[in-house]
Structures are given as structure tokens and as C-alpha cells.
Amino acid sequence: MVGESSRIASQDGLRADARRNRGRILVAARAVFAEHGIDAPMATVARRAGVGVATLYRRFPTRDALVRAAFAQQMETCARALTEALDDPDPWRGFQRLIETACELQREERGFPAAFVAAFPDSTVDHARARQRAERDLMTLVRRAQAAGALRADFHPSDIAVALLSHCALVTALPHDRAASRRLVAYLLQSFRAEAAHGALPPPSALSLRSLPLAADGSQGAQPSNTAQRT
Amino acid sequence: MVGESSRIASQDGLRADARRNRGRILVAARAVFAEHGIDAPMATVARRAGVGVATLYRRFPTRDALVRAAFAQQMETCARALTEALDDPDPWRGFQRLIETACELQREERGFPAAFVAAFPDSTVDHARARQRAERDLMTLVRRAQAAGALRADFHPSDIAVALLSHCALVTALPHDRAASRRLVAYLLQSFRAEAAHGALPPPSALSLRSLPLAADGSQGAQPSNTAQRT
DNA sequence: GGTCAAACGGACGATGTCGTCCGGTTCGCA
DNA sequence: TGCGAACCGGACGACATCGTCCGTTTGACC
Numbered sequence: 001m002v003g004e005s006s007r008i009a010s011q012d013g014l015r016a017d018a019r020r021n022r023g024r025i026l027v028a029a030r031a032v033f034a035e036h037g038i039d040a041p042m043a044t045v046a047r048r049a050g051v052g053v054a055t056l057y058r059r060f061p062t063r064d065a066l067v068r069a070a071f072a073q074q075m076e077t078c079a080r081a082l083t084e085a086l087d088d089p090d091p092w093r094g095f096q097r098l099i100e101t102a103c104e105l106q107r108e109e110r111g112f113p114a115a116f117v118a119a120f121p122d123s124t125v126d127h128a129r130a131r132q133r134a135e136r137d138l139m140t141l142v143r144r145a146q147a148a149g150a151l152r153a154d155f156h157p158s159d160i161a162v163a164l165l166s167h168c169a170l171v172t173a174l175p176h177d178r179a180a181s182r183r184l185v186a187y188l189l190q191s192f193r194a195e196a197a198h199g200a201l202p203p204p205s206a207l208s209l210r211s212l213p214l215a216a217d218g219s220q221g222a223q224p225s226n227t228a229q230r231t
Numbered sequence: 232m233v234g235e236s237s238r239i240a241s242q243d244g245l246r247a248d249a250r251r252n253r254g255r256i257l258v259a260a261r262a263v264f265a266e267h268g269i270d271a272p273m274a275t276v277a278r279r280a281g282v283g284v285a286t287l288y289r290r291f292p293t294r295d296a297l298v299r300a301a302f303a304q305q306m307e308t309c310a311r312a313l314t315e316a317l318d319d320p321d322p323w324r325g326f327q328r329l330i331e332t333a334c335e336l337q338r339e340e341r342g343f344p345a346a347f348v349a350a351f352p353d354s355t356v357d358h359a360r361a362r363q364r365a366e367r368d369l370m371t372l373v374r375r376a377q378a379a380g381a382l383r384a385d386f387h388p389s390d391i392a393v394a395l396l397s398h399c400a401l402v403t404a405l406p407h408d409r410a411a412s413r414r415l416v417a418y419l420l421q422s423f424r425a426e427a428a429h430g431a432l433p434p435p436s437a438l439s440l441r442s443l444p445l446a447a448d449g450s451q452g453a454q455p456s457n458t459a460q461r462t
Numbered sequence: 463g464g465t466c467a468a469a470c471g472g473a474c475g476a477t478g479t480c481g482t483c484c485g486g487t488t489c490g491c492a
Numbered sequence: 493t494g495c496g497a498a499c500c501g502g503a504c505g506a507c508a509t510c511g512t513c514c515g516t517t518t519g520a521c522c
Contacts, residue, residue: 014468015467015468015469015518015519016518016520017468017518041508041509043510046471052471053471053510054470054471054512055470055471058470061511156414162401165400165401165411166401167397168400168404169396169397169400169401170397173396174396174438177436177437177438179433179437180393180436182433183393187390187422188418190422193429196422196427196429197421198421198427199421201414201417202417203410204414205405205408205410206410207411246497246498249489249499252499273479273480273481274479274480283501284480284481284482284501285499285501286499286500286501288480288482
């Protein structure tokens with residue numbers, strides 16, 4: 001098919017041992033990040049995976065690449081939730097479930113919140129297309145729920161980011177306190193409902209939804225984009 | 232009075248140059264922490280203050296001591312806000328202002344949020360008395376606002392911590408986005424109002440309010456408690 | 463089974479931060 | 493003015509992490 005050198009049959013172009021090690025590294029990374037935070041030494045991840053540091057760096061040149069790959073599955077769950085939310089015939093329920101799913105993921109998958117915020121700001125050029133679509137979907141979701149009279153009219157799409165980021169940080173500060181997380185989500189959702197709109201709100205943030213890690217594109221879990229560089 | 236060697240007249244027992252340098256260090260620390268985060272190198276703070284590292288370490292043996300001292304003023308503002316909230320004849324307004332003041336402080340004083348959460352978990356034994364009083368005051372504040380029918384009945388004191396911590400994290404993630412911060416506060420306050428109570432809430436967190444850095448005790452800004460140790 | 467590229471992993475130099483030590487300086491008091 | 497204690501600050505060794513280099517091993521294909 002694609003005119004590669006084609007000595008290797010496996011789909012991802014990795015040798016069997018390499019692929020096996022890659023998997024081990026991702027498992028180890030999730031465990032280590034959950035336990036010691038996202039800034040844990042790379043060597044710790046390598047040791048836990050039973051590989052050398054060089055193997056780790058070869059597969060994931062930067063910590064960022066490792067983090068993204070380690071939590072690609074969770075990111076994708078977020079993205080799928082967005083699709084499902086749009087498919088829900090009840091606009092409010094779709095909206096509500098999106099928020100709840102994203103927050104539940106942040107709550108249950110330790111280490112993921114850090115990845116979530118880490119992926120947040122520096123995603124301006126990265127896989128722009130998928131993010132643009134996610135942004136559009138979010139706005140559609142919001143408008144539909146507003147048109148149905150369930151979501152308050154002065155809700156601004158950027159409020160989604162406000163909600164997700166603040167919740168994110170709460171679970172980071174209190175990783176074991178699920179009750180606190182659930183409470184915050186419940187409070188936020190209640191105040192997002194149309195009938196909760198009593199006073200006026202201050203102006204919305206200029207935050208772009210495009211930067212929210214809700215975009216489903218396969219590239220995240222794939223090979224490290226060797227162009228990715230942290231400064 | 233206290234039978235000191237008494238060669239030094241100044242109240243804090245520091246020589247004039249030492250006191251001057253201490254002030255410089257605090258100013259520099261606030262600036263550096265705001266700019267580079269709370270984990271900025273101690274040497275950076277020292278350089279900015281125009282003193283040697285040794286001077287910095289002599290005055291503040293641990294980073295923690297420096298952080299506490301640097302933001303003691305902000306902590307005290309928080310604590311004063313609590314007192315004022317209790318003095319307000321309108322229970323709801325008192326409650327509202329407390330939340331708003333604390334959040335405004337977090338929003339405007341860059342670096343303070345990090346100090347706020349840093350002070351949060353490891354304050355179990357530290358100046359326990361003041362914290363106990365703060366806890367009692369908070370509960371009084373909540374009960375009064377509930378009795379007045381302004382604060383929803385299912386509001387739990389620990390929700391204050393939920394609100395402050397999540398807001399704290401939001402401004403940490405988006406230090407420049409004041410609109411996002413104000414929005415979150417407005418949403419939270421609206422959902423705390425009695426008339427916003429529509430559905431049932433999940434059970435409250437077991438979080439102790441005692442650990443919230445809202446306690447005003449002079450010890451924070453004073454000499455570093457040499458017993459304080461990080462592990 | 464043989465060949466070779468790909469993958470492996472430990473060692474290593476570079477870098478940055480920490481916290482202390484000590485010789486020189488300055489302040490406060492007589 | 494003189495003295496001594498307190499203070500100052502740069503230098504320094506210890507330590508952790510980073511990311512690369514390179515000799516060795518392993519898997520895929522013939």
C-alpha cells in the first residue's frame with residue numbers, strides 16, 4: 001500500500017518489543033503521575049515500567065508528549081461525551097451530562113486533572129481542526145439548551161471552561177474528597193439552570209473554548225509529534 | 232520587662248539593618264512569587280531583595296516560612312473580612328462579602344492563591360486556637376444566614392472551602408482572566424441563595440473548615456517558627 | 463540460521479537548586 | 493571613639509533531574 005520500506009508488518013511501525021514497552025510505559029506513567037503528580041521524574045516512570053530512561057525518551061521526547069499519550073484515553077472519553085451530548089434529544093440533559101462526565105473523569109482518574117490543565121493553555125496551533133470542531137459543537141450545545149429554555153440566557157460558552165477548570169483545580173487540591181467535587185458540580189449546574197437566573201452576572205470571560213482539551217483527534221495518542229517543543 | 236539582654240531597643244529584637252532587609256525580602260518575595268510562582272528559587276528572591284542567600288535563609292529557614300510571612304497581610308485581610316462579615320447586620324450580605332473579599336484577594340494578589348492552598352492542608356497543629364475560632368465564626372455566619380432565609384438550608388459550612396478552593400485554582404490556572412474569576416463567584420453565590428435550591432444536593436464534604444487559612448493570628452507574620460519543617 | 467536495522471539500557475556530563483560555612487562588615491551601646 | 497555581638501553575602505559541596513551517547517541485544521525478514 002503506502003510504499004514504505006515495508007519490512008515491518010505491524011501497523012504502527014513499531015517492533016514487537018518496542019510496542020510492548022510503549023504500553024508498559026503508559027501504564028507506569030499513569031500510575032506514577034497519579035501518585036506523585038505530573039512533575040514526577042521521568043526516571044521514576046522508566047523504572048516502574050521496567051525500561052531504561054533512553055527507551056522512555058526515545059518514545060516520548062518530552063514530558064508533555066508522555067502526559068498527552070498517557071491520558072489520551074481519558075481525553076477521548078471527554079470528546080466522546082461531547083458527541084453524545086449533542087446526540088441527546090433533551091438539550092439540557094446533554095449539557096448536564098457533558099459537564100458531569102468531564103468532571104467525573106477528573107475526579108476518578110487521578111493525575112488526569114493535571115494533564116487536563118497542562119493540555120489547556122498551549123494548544124493554540126496543535127491539531128487545530130479537531131479543536132475548532134469541538135468549539136463549534138460546544139456552542140451548538142449551549143445554544144440548543146438555551147433555546148429550550150433550560151439553560152439560562154446569559155450563560156456564555158466560556159463558562160464551560162470556567163466550570164471545568166475550577167473543578168479541575170478542586171480535585172487537584174483535594175484528590176480524595178469526592179464529595180467536595182460532586183458538591184461543586186451540583187452547585188454549578190443548578191446555577192446554570194434558567195430558573196436560577198436571578199441577578200445579573202458580571203461579563204463573561206474572553207476565554208476561547210478552542211483551548212479546552214475536549215477535542216477528539218487520534219493524533220494525541222499516536223506517535224509523539226516530534227515537532228512538539230516546550231521552550 | 233522580659234528579662235532580655237536588652238541591649239537592643241527595637242521591639243522585634245532585630246537590628247536596624249536586619250529589619251530593613253527583612254522588609255526588602257518580603258517585598259521581593261511577593262513580586263517573585265507572583266511572577267514565577269511559589270516554587271521560584273530562593274536565590275531569585277534574595278537577588279531581587281538585594282541581599283545574600285544566607286540572609287534570606289537566616290530570616291526564613293524554610294520556603295514555607297517565607298511564603299507565610301510574605302502573604303501574612305493578605306491572610307489577615309481574609310481574617311478581618313470574617314470578623315466584618317459577622318458584624319454585618321444583614322446576614323446574607325455578610326456572607327456574600329466574605330466570599331467576595333476572599334476571592335477578590337485571590338484574584339488580585341498574584342501568588343497569594345498558591346500560598347492559600349499551600350497553607351491549607353498542613354495546618355493541623357499550627358496555631359490551632361485561632362483556627363478553631365475561625366471555624367466557629369464561619370459556622371455562626373452560615374447559621375445566621377440560613378436562619379434569615381437567605382442562604383439555602385442544605386448549605387454546609389464545608390461548602391465555603393469548596394468555593395474558595397475551586398476559585399483559588401481557577402485564578403491559578405488563569406491568572407489574568409479576572410472575568411472568569413468574577414463569573415465563578417457570581418455563579419456560586421447565586422446557587423448558594425435559598426431561592427436557588429431546586430434539586431437535592433449530593434452529601435457535603437467532610438472537609439474541616441479549621442484548615443482554611445482564614446484565621447487571624449499574629450504568629451504568621453512573625454518570626455519563623457523554627458519548629459516548622461517540611462519533610 | 464544469518465543479517466542488519468531497530469531497539470535497548472546504563473552511564474555520564476550538564477544544569478539548577480539547596481542550605482551551610484566562614485571571613486569580613488556594620489550596628490548599637492558605653 | 494571603641495568594642496563586641498549581630499549581621500551580611502559570596503562561595504561551596506551535596507543532591508536531584510535532565511537528556512544524550514554508545515556499546516550491546518533483539519526482533520523481523522530472507
